[in-house]
């Protein structure tokens with residue numbers, strides 16, 4: 001009977017003692033968000049301790065790996081020349097990098113306190129501006145056909161969301177949602193940047209560009225022209241008929257030429273002419289003619 005009565009007040013005194021005497025931490029911001037290349041303070045403040053020089057350590061936890069950032073009064077690793085301890089226990093990163101994303105644990109050991117250990121975890125988010133997205137717009141699409149426009153960039157953190165613009169008008173996620181785009185039939189996926197037309201029409205023609213944006217900033221691609229042309233069935237059939245007609249005429253023409261013997265006669269004639277010219281008879285006749293002529297001219301002179 002006596003044992004429990006003594007234990008309960010003893011435990012209460014111990015708990016009370018811990019609350020007053022224990023090393024006690026707080027942070028002014030457990031979830032700091034900062035743009036890449038800017039300064040951030042990972043706040044870890046000792047509210048109370050009985051120990052003169054408590055031991056401070058900072059560890060980084062990223063993807064399940066834990067590594068030292070601050071140990072035995074030295075900044076270690078990747079942060080070596082970019083960070084310092086401020087106010088005894090807060091960690092200041094002067095020029096943040098996207099690789100600094102992660103959770104940082106501030107650990108304080110105070111041997112002269114009844115409760116000798118305390119820790120606090122700060123979740124740091126380093127945002128990265130999007131770069132100019134890659135935009136793909138089909139050059140020309142026939143009326144009634146489907147078309148897909150792509151917009152993508154991969155640097156932004158958190159991941160970019162995408163907006164497409166036509167003639168500087170922002171396109172809604174669903175054309176049916178806005179009377180201004182009543183004649184269009186498209187859907188926009190803002191997380192993939194894909195603008196998909198079920199069937200384009202003349203009103204969809206125009207310059208298109210896309211803007212990628214996130215908490216850190218935005219970037220846009222150059223406008224590209226989407227052309228929409230009529231797929232004229234009558235015109236196509238007419239065109240095919242003209243081509244067929246021309247082929248028929250050419251064929252007929254070649255046949256007639258063969259029948260009239262144009263090809264058959266011309267070649268042998270040419271060859272026979274050359275042969276004759278090379279024959280002695282012709283040469284002889286010619287030289288004799290020339291000889292006569294020379295004789296005549298010399299006679300005149």
Ligand SMILES: *[C@@H]1O[C@H](CO)[C@@H](O)[C@H](O)[C@H]1NC(C)=O
Nearest residue numbers: 036037038094095096097098
């Ligand atoms: C910050 O770091 C980047 C590289 O990560 C460097 O290019 C830039 O010059 C640094 N800025 C400052 C102010 O130190």
Ligand SMILES: *[C@@H]1O[C@H](CO)[C@@H](O)[C@H](O)[C@H]1NC(C)=O
Nearest residue numbers: 031032033102103123124125
């Ligand atoms: C850290 O903060 C980011 C957003 O700032 C959040 O997405 C993430 O879930 C947080 N991580 C933890 C472990 O709290």
Ligand SMILES: *[C@@H]1O[C@H](CO)[C@@H](O)[C@H](O)[C@H]1NC(C)=O
Nearest residue numbers: 179180181182183184202203
């Ligand atoms: C939709 O098309 C019709 C007929 O082509 C036209 O009269 C109307 O102005 C168009 N509406 C819009 C919002 O472009």
Ligand SMILES: *[C@@H]1O[C@H](CO)[C@@H](O)[C@H](O)[C@H]1NC(C)=O
Nearest residue numbers: 173187188189190191192193
């Ligand atoms: C956008 O695309 C992603 C990935 O394909 C998909 O998971 C998501 O459901 C799409 N969103 C909409 C609104 O269609």
